[in-house]
Amino acid sequence: MPGTGVRVGDYGWAELGELVTSFGYGVLSALVPVVNAESYVVVSGLSSIGHAAPVVLGVALGQTLGKVLLFLGVRRGKQFPFVRRERARFRRGTAGPTRRRLGQAVAALLRLVGEKRWGVPIVLLAAVAGVPPLYAVALLAGATRMRLGWFTAAVLVGRTARFVLVARGVAFIHPQ
Numbered sequence: 620m621p622g623t624g625v626r627v628g629d630y631g632w633a634e635l636g637e638l639v640t641s642f643g644y645g646v647l648s649a650l651v652p653v654v655n656a657e658s659y660v661v662v663s664g665l666s667s668i669g670h671a672a673p674v675v676l677g678v679a680l681g682q683t684l685g686k687v688l689l690f691l692g693v694r695r696g697k698q699f700p701f702v703r704r705e706r707a708r709f710r711r712g713t714a715g716p717t718r719r720r721l722g723q724a725v726a727a728l729l730r731l732v733g734e735k736r737w738g739v740p741i742v743l744l745a746a747v748a749g750v751p752p753l754y755a756v757a758l759l760a761g762a763t764r765m766r767l768g769w770f771t772a773a774v775l776v777g778r779t780a781r782f783v784l785v786a787r788g789v790a791f792i793h794p795q
Contacts, residue, residue: 637663638673645681650689652754656682660782664789671786679779686757686774693761725759732756733763739773746777753777 641659648656656678663674696702714722728751731737738760745756753774760770 634670634673637670638677641674641677642681642684645678645683646685646688647681648678649682649685649754656782657785660785661789664786671790675779675782675786679775679782682778683771683775686753687767687771689754689757690761690767690770693758697762728755729759729762732759733765738763738765739769742770742773743777746774747781749781 641663644654644659645656648654648659660671660674660678664671728741732741741751742753742756742760742765745751745753757770757774
C-alpha cells in the first residue's frame, strides 16, 4: 500500500495464522478475566516472530467479540426463567452495609453508562485505560439502553488503541 509503510507482499499465511490465533486468544481473554490479552501482545512482540499488526488486530477484534457476547448475555439473559428466579431471591435477602454500598456504586455507574452523554465515553475509557474494568462495564452496558453498535465501536476503537500502545511500548523496549 503506497504511503503507509506496509507492503501487501509482507503478509502471508504466517500472518494469517497470527491473526486467527490472536483473535481466538482475544475472545478467550474477553470472557475469562484471568487470561490476560496484554501479556499475549507483549510476549508476541518479544518473540519477534512476525509483525505486530496481525496480533494487535486479532486480539482487538477478539476482545470486541467477547465483550459483545457479555453485553448480549446480560441483555438477553434477563428473559430466562432461572435468571428471574435468582434475581428475585437475591432481592429478598437482607443487605449488609457493604452490599448496600456496592449496590449504590453499581447503580450510579449503571445510570452513567445508560446516559447518552456518558455511556460511550465510559466504555471508551474502560477499553483504553481499563478503569473502570471493561468486563464490568460490558455487563453494565448490557443492562442499559445503550445501542449495540455504539458499544461495539467504542470497544473496538479503544481496544485497538490499547494494544497498539502496548505493542509500540514493546517495540521501544525491545527493538528488532
